[in-house]
Amino acid sequence: MKPVIALVGRPNVGKSTLFNRLTKTRNALVADQPGVTRDRNYGVGREGDKPYIVVDTGGLSGDKEGVDEQMADQVFHAIGDADVVFFIVDGKSGLVGGDEIIAQQLRTCNKCLYLVVNKTDGRDANIVGAEFQSLGLGQSHCIAASQGRGVGALMTSVLADLPEAEEADLEKEDLGIRVALVGRPNVGKSTLVNRLLGEERVVAFDEPGTTRDSIFVPFEYNDKKYTLIDTAGVRRRSKIKETVEKFSIIKTLQAIEESNLVVLVIDAHDGLSDQDATLAGFALDSGRAMVIAINKWDGLEKDAKERIKSELDRRLPFLNFAETLFISALQGKGMSALMSSIDVAHASAMKVMPTPLLTRALETAIAQHQPPLVHGRRIKLRYAHQGGKNPPFVVVHGNQVDSIPSAYTRYLMNAFRKAFNLKGTPLRVEYRSSGNPYADKANRSVDRTKDKDRYSKKNKADNRGRR
DSSP, X not given: OOOEEEEEESTTSSHHHHHHHHHTSOOSOOOXXXXXXXXXXXXXXXXXXXXXXXXXXXOOOOOOSHHHHHHHHHHHHHHHHOSEEEEEEETTTOOOHHHHHHHHHHHTSOSEEEEEEEOOTTSOHHHHHHXXXXXXXXXXXXXXXXXXXXXXXXXXXXXXXXXXXXXXXXXXSOOOEEEEEEOSTTSSHHHHHHHHHTSOOSOOOSSTTOOOSOEEEEEEETTEEEEEEEOOOOOOGGGOOOHHHHHHHHHHHXXXXXXXXXXXXXETTTOOOHHHHHHHHHHHHTTOEEEEEEEOOTTOOXXXXXXXXXXXXXXXXXXXXXXXXXXXXXXXXXXXXXXXXXXXXXXXXXXXXXXXXXXXXXXXXXXXXXXXXXXTEEOEEEEEEEEETTTTEEEEEEESGGGXXXXXXXXXXXXXXXXXXXXXXXXXXXXXXXXXXXXXXHHHHHHHHXXXXXXXXXXXXXXXXXX
């Protein structure tokens, strides 16, 4: 297995910046304020021909209440799984009391420990490093993560002391079905992730905005691979004031585009909002298969349940292809039905539709309901073939296709859905004009006639000249 390196330290010492440097990505959200990272974030890096796994963690504040306590639990989970721990301190701020408390905790973890002094750009490394010797953690390694200075030398030193890793590349590993859980803040996305995993993998706290980054978590269910993507809650633009929240929303939208399927999580107690419809519309425009999960359904009054169902029909008619489930992530109700719906929707999104069967479905639909007349001529649709998957994409060939009304397109989409039993996925239909197969032959005939006329005129002129 690849060695696992955990990055720990106080808030805002540069752990996420180093994570991005080591993985050569921008996967970790970075902002000049403490407490941006709250969950464990895993990535893959390589130094020369030596691969490794790096884990970004939330800052240890020393607080033992509220969300900080849960963040600390995530940090010590990461330490427990790691082969190497980088204790990162801030060379610009110097040694502070919080560093000493963390150092005491790390001495008991029985891990290979490296003291990494960050933010040493423009400073004498020997002087900066000497200040942290009192922690009693051995030689310090001075780096500037934002510039990359000293990072390569640190990794060469670390990996030289570790056993060789397997050659298989984690980045090429089958991550299974990528499922993005999206919704407004505090609707229960992180609780749902933890319930499906059967462990406290991400911080779930009764406070809006607990999740700030998109966390990718691989897991298996019934011997099948998945990757759950826990995302930050998305609020209305007018309510967004912090810059870090704007970046969190961008990460959520990117997670939707990187996923195979989206689970839209809605709080049954708060009902359906404009923001839910906007998120659903973005997922639909991205072509993602979808499942709607109405969370916190337990304990809801009958009238409230009927109101939610009515709102779904009225405000989300464009998601009529998606299955709606009523669940309780906290109580674990509806989890197997949710996973079953995810499987069905993904299978539909990836379905192969052979051209003969598609054309037969098109012919059946036309026989039941003819396309309309345009200027007294009937639109003719000849055959159909599949243009792509995820979502299914059907190309229909015919003539006068620019005049096909949207209502007839919706009719064909429903016909294809029924014929191929597509559930939980959008379907796209595109038209292409077959053109006149005799047009080239007719043009060539006209050209030959013109050539004969020119030749005849030339001969007549030549004969007049001889006379």
